[in-house]
Amino acid sequence: MPNFGQQLYFCRYNEVVYNEGSKSYSFNAKRLLGDDTELTECEVYKVREMPDYFKCLTKEKPWRNIRLTSIQRDELLEMIRSYKPLVTSVSRVRILMIGPVGAGKSSFFNSINSIFTGHVTNKAISGFAGTSVTTQFRTYPLKDGRKGRLLPFVLCDTMGLEEQSGAGLDIEDISSILQGHVPDRYKFDPSAPFQPDEQKMSRPASLQEKIHCVVYVIDASKISLMSDKLEEKLAVIRREINSLGIPQMVLMTKVDEACPHVEKDLYQIYLSSYIKSKVQEVSSRLGVPVSCVLPVKNYSQELELEANCDVLLLSALQQILRLADDYLDDIDVI
Ligand SMILES: Nc1nc2c(ncn2[C@@H]2O[C@H](COP(=O)(O)OP(=O)(O)O)[C@@H](O)[C@H]2O)c(=O)[nH]1
Numbered sequence: 001m002p003n004f005g006q007q008l009y010f011c012r013y014n015e016v017v018y019n020e021g022s023k024s025y026s027f028n029a030k031r032l033l034g035d036d037t038e039l040t041e042c043e044v045y046k047v048r049e050m051p052d053y054f055k056c057l058t059k060e061k062p063w064r065n066i067r068l069t070s071i072q073r074d075e076l077l078e079m080i081r082s083y084k085p086l087v088t089s090v091s092r093v094r095i096l097m098i099g100p101v102g103a104g105k106s107s108f109f110n111s112i113n114s115i116f117t118g119h120v121t122n123k124a125i126s127g128f129a130g131t132s133v134t135t136q137f138r139t140y141p142l143k144d145g146r147k148g149r150l151l152p153f154v155l156c157d158t159m160g161l162e163e164q165s166g167a168g169l170d171i172e173d174i175s176s177i178l179q180g181h182v183p184d185r186y187k188f189d190p191s192a193p194f195q196p197d198e199q200k201m202s203r204p205a206s207l208q209e210k211i212h213c214v215v216y217v218i219d220a221s222k223i224s225l226m227s228d229k230l231e232e233k234l235a236v237i238r239r240e241i242n243s244l245g246i247p248q249m250v251l252m253t254k255v256d257e258a259c260p261h262v263e264k265d266l267y268q269i270y271l272s273s274y275i276k277s278k279v280q281e282v283s284s285r286l287g288v289p290v291s292c293v294l295p296v297k298n299y300s301q302e303l304e305l306e307a308n309c310d311v312l313l314l315s316a317l318q319q320i321l322r323l324a325d326d327y328l329d330d331i332d333v334i
């Protein structure tokens, strides 16, 4: 007999027909179904108490020390505008975004572009279409203001990562991108990896053309649902990137969808024990340190910029630039 524990109630036409607190249940068709042998459906509901970390915001101090104010935003903006890559031969740091379809890669570019443009824009196509909406390799330089000068970084957007081999972005494609061989607007072919131009391959790409930091983009509410296959694929990619010495970090997107407190008020993000637990989960599943997992909320439905949202996005970018600098510093020594 199935064991439903101590509290099992059966109802028939809204009347409780069985509510004994016994541990196991013995089936009595007459009592339970009124001798109806043509039972077409039986629904079983389980009522669970909300986990504590979901119910409450921590009463202790915030788990990260970032103030989500407009002063902080202005400081970050200034710092990023005046940033110069550590090596003079590199004028702009190249950042590669990798992640499953719909995780928010294109939206991250749009969000950063919006902040520097001064209003919400949607230059990179984002949205849902089952498989990847983005099929081209796109490198997006960003401008400071509509007619402003170029900012010191380039965001590279890729096709989504899919768990099956032969679908989505391939490890060989990633390797070619990292080494700076894939041109802007190259259209990926999921059934065949990028074929480099023989002539171009004979000379290694310059440091300026290579990738200086890899950012995994992961949806906070999907991390628990990530399949073992995709986790394995990510592990292979990580090993390849590690072997090239390129730094890696994680952008954990859609924090608003993951936690109801954060959805209501983004200021609560560093008080949410749930988001903290998700950051730890992402860190252990992807094998990157907790300090390299940055929770963000991309602009998706908003029409106006908000300081708290900007601070999260810009501090993630600041972290990326710091990692890229460490990499360039290392290369320079060699
Ligand atoms: N609520 C919310 N929605 C987001 C966030 N980031 C992305 N989205 C939405 O998720 C969908 C997929 O995003 P997209 O950037 O196209 O994902 P990509 O396939 O990784 O490029 C879009 O409808 C976005 O508006 C976020 O932080 N919060």
Ligand SMILES: [Mg+2]
Pocket (backbone or CB within 6 Å): 105, 106, 107, 125, 126, 133, 134, 157, 158
């Ligand atoms: Mg996209």
